[in-house]
Amino acid sequence: MNYYAIVNNTLEFIKENALIVGIIAAFCVVAITVGMWKVFQKAGKHPWMAVIPFARDYTLTEIGSTGLIGVLAYVILPILGIINLNGIRYFYDLNKGASKPIYAILFVLGTIFLAIALFFHVLSSIKLSNAFEKGTGFLIGLILLPPVFLLILGLDQSKYVRSVSTSLGLKASRAISNTLIHIVLVIMAIIWLVPFVCIVLQSFRTETKPDGTMITWIVPDVFPKKWGLDNYINLFKSDFVDWYLNTFIIAAVVALLQTFIVLCMSYTLSRFRFKLRKGLMQFMLILGMFPGMLTMIILYRVLKDLGLTEAHAVPGLILVYVASSGMGYYISKGFFDTIPKTLDEAARVDGATRAQVLFKIILPLAKPIVIYTVLTAFMAPWGDFVFARYIAFGDSSGMNAAVGLWKWLTQDMINLRYTMFCAGGVLVAIPVAVLFMCLQKYYVEGVTGGAVKG
Amino acid sequence: MKRYTDMEYLRLSKGRKFLYKIAAFFCAIPRGLKNFFLGIVRAVVNFFQSIGREFADIFTTFVKGDWKTKLSYLVMGFGNIARGQILRGLLFLLFEAVFIVYMIVAGAKWMSMLPSLGKVGPHEVYNAVLDQYTTEYGDNSFKILLYGVLTIFFIIAFIYTWRVNIRQNKISEQIIKSGKPLKSGGDDLRSLVDDNFHRTLLALPMTGILIFTVMPIIFMILVAFTNYSGINDGYANNLFTWVGLDNFNTLLAWEGAGNVYSATFGEILSWTLIWAFFATFTNYFLGMFVAMMINKKGIRLKKLWRTILVLTIAIPQFISLLYVSKMFDKNGIVNGLLSDLGVIRQNIDFWGSTAHSALLPRVMVIVINIWIGIPYLMLIATGILMNIPADLYESAKIDGASGWKQFSKITLPYMLFITGPYLLTSFTGNMNNFNVIYLLTGGKPINAAASSAAGSAGYTDLLITWLFKITTGEGAKYYMASVIGILVFIVVAIISLVVYNLLPSIKNEEDFQ
Numbered sequence: 001m002n003y004y005a006i007v008n009n010t011l012e013f014i015k016e017n018a019l020i021v022g023i024i025a026a027f028c029v030v031a032i033t034v035g036m037w038k039v040f041q042k043a044g045k046h047p048w049m050a051v052i053p054f055a056r057d058y059t060l061t062e063i064g065s066t067g068l069i070g071v072l073a074y075v076i077l078p079i080l081g082i083i084n085l086n087g088i089r090y091f092y093d094l095n096k097g098a099s100k101p102i103y104a105i106l107f108v109l110g111t112i113f114l115a116i117a118l119f120f121h122v123l124s125s126i127k128l129s130n131a132f133e134k135g136t137g138f139l140i141g142l143i144l145l146p147p148v149f150l151l152i153l154g155l156d157q158s159k160y161v162r163s164v165s166t167s168l169g170l171k172a173s174r175a176i177s178n179t180l181i182h183i184v185l186v187i188m189a190i191i192w193l194v195p196f197v198c199i200v201l202q203s204f205r206t207e208t209k210p211d212g213t214m215i216t217w218i219v220p221d222v223f224p225k226k227w228g229l230d231n232y233i234n235l236f237k238s239d240f241v242d243w244y245l246n247t248f249i250i251a252a253v254v255a256l257l258q259t260f261i262v263l264c265m266s267y268t269l270s271r272f273r274f275k276l277r278k279g280l281m282q283f284m285l286i287l288g289m290f291p292g293m294l295t296m297i298i299l300y301r302v303l304k305d306l307g308l309t310e311a312h313a314v315p316g317l318i319l320v321y322v323a324s325s326g327m328g329y330y331i332s333k334g335f336f337d338t339i340p341k342t343l344d345e346a347a348r349v350d351g352a353t354r355a356q357v358l359f360k361i362i363l364p365l366a367k368p369i370v371i372y373t374v375l376t377a378f379m380a381p382w383g384d385f386v387f388a389r390y391i392a393f394g395d396s397s398g399m400n401a402a403v404g405l406w407k408w409l410t411q412d413m414i415n416l417r418y419t420m421f422c423a424g425g426v427l428v429a430i431p432v433a434v435l436f437m438c439l440q441k442y443y444v445e446g447v448t449g450g451a452v453k454g
Numbered sequence: 455m456k457r458y459t460d461m462e463y464l465r466l467s468k469g470r471k472f473l474y475k476i477a478a479f480f481c482a483i484p485r486g487l488k489n490f491f492l493g494i495v496r497a498v499v500n501f502f503q504s505i506g507r508e509f510a511d512i513f514t515t516f517v518k519g520d521w522k523t524k525l526s527y528l529v530m531g532f533g534n535i536a537r538g539q540i541l542r543g544l545l546f547l548l549f550e551a552v553f554i555v556y557m558i559v560a561g562a563k564w565m566s567m568l569p570s571l572g573k574v575g576p577h578e579v580y581n582a583v584l585d586q587y588t589t590e591y592g593d594n595s596f597k598i599l600l601y602g603v604l605t606i607f608f609i610i611a612f613i614y615t616w617r618v619n620i621r622q623n624k625i626s627e628q629i630i631k632s633g634k635p636l637k638s639g640g641d642d643l644r645s646l647v648d649d650n651f652h653r654t655l656l657a658l659p660m661t662g663i664l665i666f667t668v669m670p671i672i673f674m675i676l677v678a679f680t681n682y683s684g685i686n687d688g689y690a691n692n693l694f695t696w697v698g699l700d701n702f703n704t705l706l707a708w709e710g711a712g713n714v715y716s717a718t719f720g721e722i723l724s725w726t727l728i729w730a731f732f733a734t735f736t737n738y739f740l741g742m743f744v745a746m747m748i749n750k751k752g753i754r755l756k757k758l759w760r761t762i763l764v765l766t767i768a769i770p771q772f773i774s775l776l777y778v779s780k781m782f783d784k785n786g787i788v789n790g791l792l793s794d795l796g797v798i799r800q801n802i803d804f805w806g807s808t809a810h811s812a813l814l815p816r817v818m819v820i821v822i823n824i825w826i827g828i829p830y831l832m833l834i835a836t837g838i839l840m841n842i843p844a845d846l847y848e849s850a851k852i853d854g855a856s857g858w859k860q861f862s863k864i865t866l867p868y869m870l871f872i873t874g875p876y877l878l879t880s881f882t883g884n885m886n887n888f889n890v891i892y893l894l895t896g897g898k899p900i901n902a903a904a905s906s907a908a909g910s911a912g913y914t915d916l917l918i919t920w921l922f923k924i925t926t927g928e929g930a931k932y933y934m935a936s937v938i939g940i941l942v943f944i945v946v947a948i949i950s951l952v953v954y955n956l957l958p959s960i961k962n963e964e965d966f967q
Contacts, residue, residue, distance in 0.1 A: 218780055289947050402772040
């Protein structure tokens with residue numbers, strides 16, 4: 001029996017018993033990883049290295065101080081293994097009658113290298129097991145490690161995976177893949193929810209230190225040891241009430257005015273054909289490439305001269321948000337483009353003015369985009385941080401919630417205000433999250449349309 | 455270079471095709487450059503020609519016009535009033551009066567001071583009444599620059615209006631000659647809700663954009679050529695002056711005194727591009743992947759999964775990001791959990807750096823951005839994926855295409871084609887993604903080599919957060935900020951131009967179908 005036949009038979013075996021081999025291989029990987037973890041922990045290396053393929057091998061050579069031999073065996077060997085794997089694929093193709101010379105060359109080369117590397121691998125394994133002062137069992141395990149790896153890499157090839165699924169039958173394989181997806185989705189849902197659950201939990205933390213004062217800083221526990229509403233009560237005694245009101249006023253006014261302006265702009269650019277239309281749109285495209293923050297410097301100075309910063313920042317912020325909002329016309333223009341023009345023309349023939357066409361015909365049809373615009377125009381200033389930080393920074397009474405809460409997390413405040421920040425965050429998030437969830441449908445329509453139109 | 459016909463090209467092997475494309479690209483460069491410069495020359499020539507035409511028109515109108523028209527050259531709107539269009543005439547007249555009064559009262563003064571940006575610094579003046587020295591603040595360069603720019607705007611507007619006024623006279627004369635009645639003031643007002651409705655609608659938005667975007671941008675571009683810094687903000691010293699290209703030299707010179715800036719700039723620019731690349735494409739592909747998983751047949755509770763993911767859009771970023779950044783704090787929940795489980799023995803400093811690099815915080819920022827970004831992409835991709843005709847997949851299945859083949863040959867090209875422009879805007883948007891960086895790390899860990907002089911730049915700082923840091927706090931260097939802003943603009947504009955021309959959806963719309 002020559003080498004070819006061995007590989008061929010092994011492949012046949014894997015194909016026939018793919019599931020069992022896979023389970024054994026997965027078990028081996030887990031066992032090896034756990035073992036490595038412990039080894040690394042003992043050697044004082046970072047245990048996480050045991051999970052990352054090549055880093056793990058490199059760390060092993062470091063621990064064993066095996067030098068070049070170790071590097072050869074543990075870092076280069078797996079790479080060579082992959083090359084040789086192509087040789088295995090060559091066999092697979094050969095069986096089907098497809099022959100590709102490149103695979104043959106790779107296979108021969110890979111086999112030669114593999115033989116050399118295996119030799120070094122045995123050498124370095126002996127050295128390693130001596131370094132750890134372990135018995136022969138450990139040595140055998142180490143020597144067997146790369147072949148197991150090769151098996152797993154082999155299974156990675158979609159052809160073998162498919163042979164697994166065909167041996168199981170279509171229905172069963174779909175059930176398996178759906179189960180896997182469900183598992184992934186559950187894990188994702190947990191990852192996405194954890195921060196929000198944690199922040200809610202933190203906001204109820206009212207445990208006290210031995211001297212009776214409340215713990216208000218970052219604690220590495222997820223669940224509070226004592227629950228209570230103290231954080232929320234304290235919140236209502238602080239400046240937070242001002243910030244909350246400011247935020248609400250700003251967001252409500254901006255939502256109204258911005259919707260009006262955006263609709264004017266987008267309707268005009270969608271429906272009218274006037275001389276400067278193209279130029280205007282290109283000009284605004286170029287304007288949008290300047291970082292918006294650049295304009296803050298001068299706007300701050302001008303607003304300061306007008307007395308609209310710091311304590312009186314609310315009207316100043318409204319002005320800044322609303323004034324440039326005409327630039328965000330793309331999405332609603334895209335929507336107006338989809339309303340047939342024949343509607344306008346019919347109305348015009350009947351003697352309606354352009355203004356009547358807009359108010360009596362187009363606007364009632366444009367309800368989804370109006371809601372989308374109001375929603376985004378409300379949410380943006382509700383959570384805006386950049387401009388508010390610039391304009392309303394100095395005086396607490398003019399801040400919005402974002403800046404105020406951000407200030408609570410700065411170096412000198414965080415130990416006094418961390419749990420209150422969490423409570424404030426919950427209060428700020430709830431209304432806008434509820435609003436968003438109710439109007440989600442319109443948001444999705446707007447975003448999808450916007451992305452498609454670009 | 456030999457040019458292939460389409461048929462010959464199709465017969466080439468994959469490698470040759472690729473080489474041919476590259477060669478063709480380089481061969482096209484000289485032609486492109488030639489066209490570009492010719493285009494510029496043509497534009498300049500056109501510009502001067504049109505100016506010449508305007509002057510000729512102004513002249514002939516004057517020579518051929520009656521006395522009403524001739525007088526309108528001096529008194530704007532006279533012709534309109536004399537011909538009965540009182541409303542228009544009065545508006546013209548009012549504009550001229552306001553302009554003249556403004557120029558006499560203030561405009562001329564600001565214009566004359568613009569070249570020097572003010573000379574008189576703060577000084578002590580003897581006050582005879584109080585019998586003591588009081589401080590005079592002297593010239594305020596900021597105001598001079600601001601009002602100077604505004605005055606120039608005003609002059610341009612005046613010249614334009616003057617030209618319109620002349621054209622109106624010419625047109626009125628022609629209409630009267632042909633025997634038709636002129637439009638009355640009532641007609642004009644009525645047209646504002648009808649034929650000229652677009653002017654009414656655009657008036658408010660465009661005024662806002664002009665005052666709050668265009669004017670500040672022009673002002674800040676000018677600031678890049680001055681030495682306006684935080685020192686000039688107070689009352690101690692309001693004088694700054696033109697310095698030409700010095701600031702650009704400081705930022706771009708790789709040697710000499712500006713070394714700190716240029717090194718920092720290089721580092722931050724490269725990180726900004728790396729960040730934008732990863733932030734855009736990780737979100738794009740993972741988001742698409744998640745959308746496909748949720749859309750798959752047989753997956754239950756689709757709505758629930760979507761709603762949970764969308765939470766990150768619904769909840770303001772400043773809450774979620776600030777909280778997440780504290781979760782990964784050295785004493786935060788993540789470290790607490792990991793050490794409770796026995797995974798780590800020492801708390802990991804996720805936002806810290808080693809001596810020379812800061813790989814961990816950079817990776818963290820990108821990973822957390824995935825958490826923020828996947829939901830958007832999932833929403834977009836869901837909408838688009840549902841629009842892909844199902845028969846494409848069915849015929850692919852009949853031909854025996856595997857799942858991966860179907861994805862790479864149908865789904866991906868379709869998505870890329872439709873969302874090409876979106877990818878571009880999200881790339882440039884990520885370059886300027888202030889929130890994620892500033893709220894998560896604040897630009898930290900601080901880059902000791904570059905921090906001292908250059909606005910305490912850190913390893914995760916993007917150009918935009920660096921710009922922000924330079925404009926706040928002690929010793930704000932506005933001139934540097936505006937230089938960086940201009941460079942950001944240039945980078946974004948170049949990327950947009952290049953990518954826009956490469957986009958399949960713009961280049962060869964027919965190919966795809």
